[in-house]
Amino acid sequence: MAKVLDEQSRKAVADTIRYYRDLGIYDLYRCEVPEGMTFGTTIEREELAVITDLPTPLVAAPEPAVDPAQLAAILADKPASLRVIREDLGDCTRCKLSQQRTNIVFGVGDPHARIMFVGEGPGADEDAQGEPFVGRAGQLLNNMINAMGIRREDVYIGNVVKCRPPQNRTPERDECDVCGPFLMRQISVVRPEIIVALGATAAKFLLGAVDSMANLRGHIYDFHPILPHTAPERDPEFSTKLVVTYHPAYLLRDPRQKKETWLDLQMVMKYLGMSLPKRNPEA
Numbered sequence: 222m223a224k225v226l227d228e229q230s231r232k233a234v235a236d237t238i239r240y241y242r243d244l245g246i247y248d249l250y251r252c253e254v255p256e257g258m259t260f261g262t263t264i265e266r267e268e269l270a271v272i273t274d275l276p277t278p279l280v281a282a283p284e285p286a287v288d289p290a291q292l293a294a295i296l297a298d299k300p301a302s303l304r305v306i307r308e309d310l311g312d313c314t315r316c317k318l319s320q321q322r323t324n325i326v327f328g329v330g331d332p333h334a335r336i337m338f339v340g341e342g343p344g345a346d347e348d349a350q351g352e353p354f355v356g357r358a359g360q361l362l363n364n365m366i367n368a369m370g371i372r373r374e375d376v377y378i379g380n381v382v383k384c385r386p387p388q389n390r391t392p393e394r395d396e397c398d399v400c401g402p403f404l405m406r407q408i409s410v411v412r413p414e415i416i417v418a419l420g421a422t423a424a425k426f427l428l429g430a431v432d433s434m435a436n437l438r439g440h441i442y443d444f445h446p447i448l449p450h451t452a453p454e455r456d457p458e459f460s461t462k463l464v465v466t467y468h469p470a471y472l473l474r475d476p477r478q479k480k481e482t483w484l485d486l487q488m489v490m491k492y493l494g495m496s497l498p499k500r501n502p503e504a
C-alpha cells in the first residue's frame with residue numbers, strides 16, 4: 222500500500238530527480254518495497270509525475286532534437302555561451318567540494334582556441350584567485366605553452382572539477398561525474414581542434430579509460446564530448462582530438478619527464494600544422 226509523502230519528502234524527491242535530470246539522467250526506476258519491509262516510503266507513479274512534471278507512466282525520455290538555429294547561434298557567440306554555462310553553475314553546491322572552496326575556478330582563455338588544456342582541479346593559488354593554473358604548476362604550463370610558440374591567452378584552460386579538493390587530493394569519482402558535464406559543455410562551446418589532457422585524472426575522465434600514463438601517452442585519440450540532454454550546446458556531430466601528457470605539478474616533482482612532455486606537445490603541434498622550434502626548450 223503506497224503512502225502519501227509529506228511536503229518535505231515530496232520536495233526532497235523532486236529536488237533529487239531534477240538534480241539527475243540536470244546531469245542528463247532521465248531513466249529512473251522504482252524498486253517495489255516487498256510486503257512487510259519497513260524502511261523507506263513508496264510513492265505512486267502518478268504522484269511522482271505530479272511533483273516532478275515527468276510523463277506518466279515513467280518511460281525513457283526521447284532524445285531531444287538539436288535545434289539547428291539555436292546551435293548556430295551558440296557557435297556564433299562562444300563567449301556568451303560560456304557565460305551561460307557559468308550562470309548555470311551558479312554558486313554550485315552539487316558536490317562536497319563546495320564545502321571548503323574559496324572560489325569556483327571556471328576556466329580561462331580564448332573561447333576560439335585551437336588547443337584546450339584540461340587539468341584535474343584547482344590548487345591553493347587557483348582557489349584563492351579563481352583562475353586555473355596560476356601557481357608554480359601554472360607557471361610551468363605557461364612555459365610549455367610558450368615553448369610551442371604561442372601564449373597562454375591563445376589557448377583555453379579548464380579542469381575536470383572546478384573547486385579545490387581538500388589537501389589537493391585527487392578528485393573522487395563522484396565529484397568528477399557531477400562537475401565533469403560542465404567541462405564537457407565548455408569543450409562543446411570552444412570546440413578546440415585538440416585537447417591536451419594534463420595528468421592521469423583528466424585523461425581517465427575524458428577518455429573513460431583506466432590505464433597507466435605510459436600507455437595513455439603517445440596517441441592521438443578521437444574525442445566526442447558526452448553532454449547532458451539539457452545542454453543547448455549538444456551537437457551529435459562534434460568530435461575533436463585528444464592527447465595525454467604529464468601534469469605540470471608532476472613535472473615539478475620529476476623534471477626528468479619534461480623531455481617526454483615536450484614530445485607530446487610536438488605531437489600536438491604537428492597535428493595542427495604548427496612549425497616546430499629549432500631546439501628543445503627547457504619547459
Ligand code: SF4
Nearest residue numbers: 313316319383384400
Ligand atoms: S566541484 Fe563542480 S560540482 Fe562540485 S561544487 Fe564545485 S563547481 Fe559544483
